Amino acid sequence: VGFFGVTTAFFALLGTILIFWGASQQGTFNPWLINIAPPDLSYGLGMAPLMEGGLWQIITICAIGAFVSWALREVEICRKLGMGYHVPFAFSVAIFAYVTLVVFRPLLMGAWGHGFPYGIWSHLDWVSNTGYAYLHFHYNPAHMIAVTFFFTTTLALALHGALVLSAANPPKGE
Structure with a gap:
C-alpha cells in the first residue's frame, strides 16, 4: 500500500463521507439530485460557511489530495517495477x-463560485449555463x-498501448 496509498484512501474516504453528509443535509440520497455547490460569488476567494459552499471547498481539497496521491502511488509502483511513467x-x-x-x-475569475458543482444534474446545468454564457452549446447532440x-x-x-507494452516486455531499466 505505501504512504501514498494511505493518503489516497484517507482523502477519498473523507471526501466521500463529506459528500454523503452534504446529501443528508439536503434531505436526498438520490444520486441524480445530490448537489454540492461551490460558494456564492460574493465570498470571492475566501472560505465560505460549511453549508454555503465550504463543503465544496473541503471536498475539492480532498479530491485533489486523493488524485495527486494516487498519481504519486503510480509513480512509486512504476519505479519499483522498473517501468516507464x-x-x-x-x-x-x-x-x-x-x-x-x-x-x-476560479482563481483567475476571482471567486470559487466559478468552479463546477458536484452532482449529476447540477453539473449538467453548470455545463449548459457556461455554454450559454460563452456561446458554446454542450447539449448539442x-x-x-x-x-x-x-x-x-x-x-x-x-x-x-497496454497491449504493445505488455507484448514488448522490455528488460528492467529500459
Missing part, C-alpha cells in the same frame, strides 16, 4: 484538467456524439 503521466493530464476547472479558472467517440478512441488507444 506512461500511466502516471497520462493520469496527471486528467488531474490537470480537473484542477484547471476547480482551482485555476453532434457535440455529445463527438465527445463519445473521443473517449472511445482514447480507450482504444490506451488498450492498444
